Amino acid sequence: MARNIGIxxxxxxxxxxxxxxxxxxxxxxxxxxxxxEDYRDLRLLNTVAHHHVTIAREDYLGVNHWTDPKDHYYYHxxxxxxxxxxxxxxxxxxxxxxxxxxLYLPALMQDFMKRGGKIEYRRIExxxxxxxxxxxxxxxxxxxxxxxxxxxxxxxxxxxxxxxQRRLCVGLYTGVKQPDPMNVTLSxxxxxxxxxxIPTVTFGGIAxxxxxxxxxxxxxxxxxxxxxxxxxxxxxxVLLGKLEKHxxxxxxxxxxxxxxxxxxxxxxxxxVVPTVRNTMVExxxxxxxxxxGDVHAIxxxxxxxxxxxxxxxxxxxxxxxxxxxxxxxxxxxxxxxxRQDRVLAASRWTNxxxxxxxxxxxxxxxxxxxxxxxxxxxxxxxxxxxxxxxxISTPQRIQAWIERMSAPSEPVRAIA
Amino acid sequence: MARNIGIxxxxxxxxxxxxxxxxxxxxxxxxxxxxxEDYRDLRLLNTVAHHHVTIAREDYLGVNHWTDPKDHYYYHxxxxxxxxxxxxxxxxxxxxxxxxxxLYLPALMQDFMKRGGKIEYRRIExxxxxxxxxxxxxxxxxxxxxxxxxxxxxxxxxxxxxxxQRRLCVGLYTGVKQPDPMNVTLSxxxxxxxxxxIPTVTFGGIAxxxxxxxxxxxxxxxxxxxxxxxxxxxxxxVLLGKLEKHxxxxxxxxxxxxxxxxxxxxxxxxxVVPTVRNTMVExxxxxxxxxxGDVHAIxxxxxxxxxxxxxxxxxxxxxxxxxxxxxxxxxxxxxxxxRQDRVLAASRWTNxxxxxxxxxxxxxxxxxxxxxxxxxxxxxxxxxxxxxxxxISTPQRIQAWIERMSAPSEPVRAIA
Numbered sequence: 001m002a003r004n005i006g007i008x009x010x011x012x013x014x015x016x017x018x019x020x021x022x023x024x025x026x027x028x029x030x031x032x033x034x035x036x037e038d039y040r041d042l043r044l045l046n047t048v049a050h051h052h053v054t055i056a057r058e059d060y061l062g063v064n065h066w067t068d069p070k071d072h073y074y075y076h077x078x079x080x081x082x083x084x085x086x087x088x089x090x091x092x093x094x095x096x097x098x099x100x101x102x103l104y105l106p107a108l109m110q111d112f113m114k115r116g117g118k119i120e121y122r123r124i125e126x127x128x129x130x131x132x133x134x135x136x137x138x139x140x141x142x143x144x145x146x147x148x149x150x151x152x153x154x155x156x157x158x159x160x161x162x163x164x165q166r167r168l169c170v171g172l173y174t175g176v177k178q179p180d181p182m183n184v185t186l187s188x189x190x191x192x193x194x195x196x197x198i199p200t201v202t203f204g205g206i207a208x209x210x211x212x213x214x215x216x217x218x219x220x221x222x223x224x225x226x227x228x229x230x231x232x233x234x235x236x237x238v239l240l241g242k243l244e245k246h247x248x249x250x251x252x253x254x255x256x257x258x259x260x261x262x263x264x265x266x267x268x269x270x271x272v273v274p275t276v277r278n279t280m281v282e283x284x285x286x287x288x289x290x291x292x293g294d295v296h297a298i299x300x301x302x303x304x305x306x307x308x309x310x311x312x313x314x315x316x317x318x319x320x321x322x323x324x325x326x327x328x329x330x331x332x333x334x335x336x337x338x339r340q341d342r343v344l345a346a347s348r349w350t351n352x353x354x355x356x357x358x359x360x361x362x363x364x365x366x367x368x369x370x371x372x373x374x375x376x377x378x379x380x381x382x383x384x385x386x387x388x389x390x391x392i393s394t395p396q397r398i399q400a401w402i403e404r405m406s407a408p409s410e411p412v413r414a415i416a
Numbered sequence: 417m418a419r420n421i422g423i424x425x426x427x428x429x430x431x432x433x434x435x436x437x438x439x440x441x442x443x444x445x446x447x448x449x450x451x452x453e454d455y456r457d458l459r460l461l462n463t464v465a466h467h468h469v470t471i472a473r474e475d476y477l478g479v480n481h482w483t484d485p486k487d488h489y490y491y492h493x494x495x496x497x498x499x500x501x502x503x504x505x506x507x508x509x510x511x512x513x514x515x516x517x518x519l520y521l522p523a524l525m526q527d528f529m530k531r532g533g534k535i536e537y538r539r540i541e542x543x544x545x546x547x548x549x550x551x552x553x554x555x556x557x558x559x560x561x562x563x564x565x566x567x568x569x570x571x572x573x574x575x576x577x578x579x580x581q582r583r584l585c586v587g588l589y590t591g592v593k594q595p596d597p598m599n600v601t602l603s604x605x606x607x608x609x610x611x612x613x614i615p616t617v618t619f620g621g622i623a624x625x626x627x628x629x630x631x632x633x634x635x636x637x638x639x640x641x642x643x644x645x646x647x648x649x650x651x652x653x654v655l656l657g658k659l660e661k662h663x664x665x666x667x668x669x670x671x672x673x674x675x676x677x678x679x680x681x682x683x684x685x686x687x688v689v690p691t692v693r694n695t696m697v698e699x700x701x702x703x704x705x706x707x708x709g710d711v712h713a714i715x716x717x718x719x720x721x722x723x724x725x726x727x728x729x730x731x732x733x734x735x736x737x738x739x740x741x742x743x744x745x746x747x748x749x750x751x752x753x754x755r756q757d758r759v760l761a762a763s764r765w766t767n768x769x770x771x772x773x774x775x776x777x778x779x780x781x782x783x784x785x786x787x788x789x790x791x792x793x794x795x796x797x798x799x800x801x802x803x804x805x806x807x808i809s810t811p812q813r814i815q816a817w818i819e820r821m822s823a824p825s826e827p828v829r830a831i832a
Contacts, residue, residue: 286810286812325806325807325812325813325816325817325820326810326812326813326816328810328812328813330805330806330809330810330813334757334806337753337756337757340753341750341753389746390741390746390750391741393746394702394742394744394746396702396741396742396744397741397742397744397746400741400742401741404741
């Protein structure tokens, strides 16, 4: 069946879907308001780690341009800044990797265009929606910008917060030493927030993203509003003071003489209200618009899930579109049924981690510090948030998981 | 993890689940109000064909006691009693088979008990529900009888009817000749209803179920209330008159001298209101009751879907229970996500077929009569109602399916 798919938005979701459809001979047109050459000078967009399931999708699409093992990381380093500090690691089964999206997104746009893909550069207004729906067999909305996002109503049962739960201060920094091989550090300062340190491929080679997830009212909060531009030295001095106190193992990696933003525009401050939306709108003629990526479910960046589940969902859409007899409400239903568990699990898991840890989660942290297999599975499940949610969604499940992972791997046999 | 599962109801769903759990070493207790020895003298329970996906589950459970190929049927014979009659067949990829449930259910109960399974015989009242929930890790409700069914509220969006759409008259008859190999006949008398002729393993060998799906207000309707017991000869005379007029190809198979109910109690008259219910109730302590089978979704018997999707759903429950870390709301959610498309598709497809055919369905019937591959896929999809729904849920999908199946199987190549 000939199909013509419109994709509004050129984030990872829109691009992975467009490239998937292109690979399978399905006509796809990307509509975005930003040409690839405009990305170089933008302010930092985000800090995103791609887990190995996402890298495997890039390999499938032929867009994995960052294959140097020195650019990859292999484990999570967990640090809890308790009076008696707790530290342990969890290994991935395969490498992960982060690339600055000001490099990543235009590279994939170029891949798509070099292979004959069409990208239209325009801003979408309210009055454009009906003509877009009429023009394509299916309209995929992978941007929440402008009036398109508002097509999709919130699901209150999965949107528990009205406010950001963390005040974010995210930057790309030079002067933070890397271990060899590289890792991602998840450092927790109880009551004040988390910091995720992500070695990232940037314009100037590897730099470290410091993703500070600051608890409102905590000692780190001021970093979410403190201006770098007004007084870089003051910003860095305040930051170093906070790091020394709250995230000492990362502070110890810093060469203070070289410590600075990689570029002045490499800082992003703000916050995210985690929300989940309904995903499908059917128009009078039976044509549909379907939400994909952040406009479907936006999560706080703490657990590194947003881009990875957006890419996952893009592939679900791609597979179902390629196999479908029609681009209709039934197709959208099938897509939702297939993607929703992983997408919702990413949202639920992240939302739980934004709260002070329950007793059971505290017990899990303690058990992981003693049990590498448990810590490795927790880490590997960053690829599979649905499995993580199966493990940690209730105290009983956490308990059962710990017991299962603590049982001897071979039954002890009595000698006859 | 040790688990203790309570299953209320000993229909195909409860029994397939109990046997599945037993095979996997999970404690399961069946609770039913009827011991196996009581089935022999019951009035006919239903007429149920098991498609090959269901027979494969019976093989897996080691309860397929009806393996004689002479007891199986291999295709559907479609007859439309138009002024210009239309007739075509559709083949299954593997054999199907029907067994009288007064034989089938007690046989599986005995299998379960012989292997150490526990069955408790009691009627469940309102006051029994809480103690049952407390006693088991999960309570599976696979009977709509009594107060248990009312735990689960209706889903109005999937329960479009307030009344039965057919007035059923279902019996097991002697004196209807079988083709060799056997088939199931789906005979349609437009405006008056359908008759499904199902060769069935009964107490006295193969007999034919005549499942008459009579349209309210049509000429066949009176059969749903006409008494056999009051005057068997009159009943048979009226029936033969209707069959000659509305279902002539079946009438032609009848030896009128031998035509009668196989036993006086082999007749069931009534009707089904197709409904779908919510499937899970969580109690205060986090324990759950989950609906399975008819109490989840009850369909009109026309398309032979009820028992087959109940068995399918039983296996979904079994697999998820065996693999679960906890018997909780998350488990029920996972089960629902996995089973719902096929269960809902059986309901939707059947509900569509209860209405006068749309133009597109009429076109499909015409195309199937000319295209054996199309008729075969339609027939095979009795095993996979979700796939059937993908094919027929809209006129566009029917059109696309016909076009795809009508395309030449090899692309024609120009000779250079």
